[in-house]
Amino acid sequence: MSSGVTVNPQTIEVFNQLKLGKQCNCIFYKLNDDDSEIVIEKVLPNSTTFEQVVNELPPNDCRYVVYDYDYEIENEGKRNKIFFINWCPYSTPIKNKMIFTSSKESIRRPLVGIHAEIQSTDYSELSKDILNAKCC
Template sequence: GHGGRDVGSVSARLAPSPLPFLLPEPAPRPASEGSSSCRTALRRPPRSADTMASGVQVADEVCRIFYDMKVRKCSTPEEIKKRKKAVIFCLSPDKKCIIVEEGKEILVGDVGVTVTDPFKHFVQMLPEKDCRYALYDASFETKESKKEELMFFLWAPEQAPLKSKMIYASSKDAIKKKFQGIKHECQANGPEDLNRACIAEKLGGSLVVAFEGSPV
């Protein structure tokens, strides 16, 4: 009888044991499936980021240039000459970051020296068959006063590839979030959108009497 109790207690101990073994058994499968789907999910976003341009980064230099153009610190004449009048930005070759396009800028010191008409020169710097972003420091006059205000441009010409137009359009918010406090925004689809009358309209409509020193 003594052994019977032992057997009973052993069987009692063994009886519940299949359940703990059985219960966790199905659990690891969903967990491993979950982790594998998690891994594939982690692998997927870069591809969608490429095509949808969500999550495009903005290079620090772009933000620094905007800050310098916006603040217009009281400067010596030499420093003022080095201030940027216009800068063009583009997407990096891998389309993951908005960067400064090399050599595509006008300095305040260039105006009247190597550049006669800064706005005309700015328009000529834009590519005929691809998209760009740009900042332009507009000098204009209203009936009351002279003003300098930054303009943000999205350049998306008709001849640009559709993919380029889509990426630049969907990434615009990324760069605009960094450009806080810009009053004037202009989307241009061709040179006709960048004539003086259109720009004057953007800057203040009929109140604007001159733009970059020339009557409107």
């Protein structure tokens, strides 16, 4: 189901910078004030840890997050995977949840190079263990 929400072109440009240029490792996306367009809320620097990303998530509102996760495999070296996180906490008003859920593919589809998606409704569903399990 499509919501009719559009995607600001800058969302794709900044994602490509994350993917290719390594100038940042996390992008937060949200709906604009009239719920008509997906826009960038903030971009976090390469030094941002996953714990910091989780702490930035609002407790009562939805977000899409792209996170470039660095990890290491023993005897094989350092690697990275790009994750798409669909954050939609239980406490979000139902109208917002519906718009956000029906708009996900509008932002997800053009982000070529995502390794895995994580759907989360609670902070306990976001941990490095979950990321590590999806890396293999």
